Amino acid sequence: MNVLSELRRRFRISLEALEADAGEAAELVLPSKDPRFGDYQANCAMPLGKRLGLPPREVALRLVEQLSVEELCEAPEIAGPGFINLRIKDEWLLGQLERMVADVQQLGIDPSEQPKTFVLDYSSPNVAKPMHVGHIRSTVIGDALCKVLRQLGHRVISDNHIGDWGTQFGMIIYGYKHFVDEEALEANAVDELSRLYKLVNRLVEYHATREQKIPGVEQQIVELAGRLEQMDDATELENPKDRKRAEKRLRQSENQLTELRATLDELRNQVAAAENDRELGPLLCEHAEIGAAVLAETAALHAGDKTNQALWDRFLPACLASIDEIYDRLGVTFDHTLGESFYHDQLEKVVEELAQRGLVKESDGAMCVFLEDFEAPFIIRKQDGAFLYATSDLATIRYRMGEWAPDAIIYVVDHRQSLHFQQLFETARLWGYDHVQLEHVSFGTVLGEDGKPYKTRSGTAVGLSGLLDEAVVRALRIVGENDDAREQPLLSTEQRQENAERIGIGAIKYADLAHNRTSDYVFSYDKMLAMNGNTAAYMQYSYARVRSIFEKGEVDVDALRNSGASILLTKPEERALAMALLQFSEALERVATDFRPNHLTAYLFELASIYSGFFENCPVLKAEDDKLRNSRLLLCDLTARTLARGLKLLGIEVVERM
């Protein structure tokens, strides 16, 4: 039962009697932050007073007169300028909790009154490239949203829109044709393909750096230095405001110049390193045109070249197996994996259809959709005739609408692509898909401890597989040290390993989910594996601590649930816990409303803290009598189940002992 929804429903009725804008005003019923103000508070009397020309307290009084909440709340209190404070009746609270006790499957969470169909697009790695730290957020957030929405009774179709038709395959094909070790390919296709990809990528990078990037940066430095010389005069401007602005620009340009010079040094070092590399060096000259050659292999694949198509058919399964290995480890699954290649033969038609609607204009040889409010056009076909991801994204929308008729399509993709999605959504609307909710659920960058995007020391992206390994290794060390420190260790070697896997992977996921997704966050093993604070390890420990009571007391949980024992609220800590347990579904609803899993982590952390208060103050096994003992056991059971379910919805496993 979602208490907040229920209260709002009732307020809506009483608001309508006052001829107010009931829907909007009812949204001002909120959970109270301070227990002194009850469990919930309605803040709508103040704005309404203004609109109705009445004193807010008078409005509050009338609202309360109309309000029908007798069985649910104590008599509402009006406080301050016109706050209406509501305290849930213990009796009603207990009724709800007993429902939760009995409802093993759903924990008393009612399905949404208006179930919707969502298509969830997340993870979307490029196959043939090892997954790296940049994929973690999309995968983890998307998976959590998927699970939460389903828990709330929505129909969710998860679709992994993998990049399986791009340049990276051109690289592998080129690599195969020049460098393959057939024996290695037979023995372990993924490793060999990965080797080929990396080798070709490094060769391409070398030439691109030497022939394009370095001259580009040099040019920028020359231009900027030239502009800087001219700027010096500007500092003598008389108008203080102009002068200040000029000084600022000067400062910024100087910083920029320093940065550019550093970049140039770095690029030159990279080139030198490649030339001195024993493996790479000898190949550099021979493969001078590799950049163009890779594009040609890609183009040949797209054009239906038999050899390349055969290679694609041969390589793809191994590539998929490689990313599936990571998904297995993360416990992430998808209903569909329809990548770019799936839409390949639909792209021409998409451009035609848009053209028929008069949406397409040719510009500099490219097919463009020009949109109001956007400077740059949305390009759907390049000069050379090739299609872009804009085109395949449009084809994907059409397919999804035809196949699943969703109410919403949600893209869990990093914030740097927001412009692309704005243009994509606008184009889709003009195309006729104007009733579907298209949502870019964006997220920030994972940063290293230096505050810059998380990279290895050599500047490459951190591999996801190694990231998970490291977390598990560290978790194992912590688990071992702590268990060894006990007089009587609790865990076998196997249990320690199993725990480390759950704690390590859970730590990474939880750290990601606990941050507001729109902001960047600093990746730190020490913080995410800490036993204090809002971490997976703390939540898992809280869970294990609750469970140990049942073990210690040799309590049969099923029997307890079916015993008909009732819950008693004899201390404030018991009531606070009861209230928190009941509010689980509100937390889930908040997650679903704005697609922010951190509302759920915040709730779980709050619940664990409140449970701590209960644990300190309310003896369970040594309660005064059996009735109280059983009551507290039921509260413990509900806490354990809520923690486990909440973590499960975040894709995190609990451990029974730690």
Added chain:
RNA sequence: GCGCCCGUAGCUCAGCUGGAUAGAGCAACGGACUUCUAAUCCGUAGGUCGGAGGUUCGAAUCCUCCCGGGCGUGCCA
């Protein structure tokens, strides 16, 4: 140039569509294990919410300007 995002305690971050005294964790200091897991808990200290205006009964939250930072910006994804 234009567009989007960010700036909250020494550090890392919460703060839900504007609500009552801005919260956690870490670090600091002081307490609690013959008592259900001390991998824990409790307490103390720490803030001009980047700055200045404005809207409002009420602003960290909304608007304007300024300062500082990130990202994006016509043929990559």
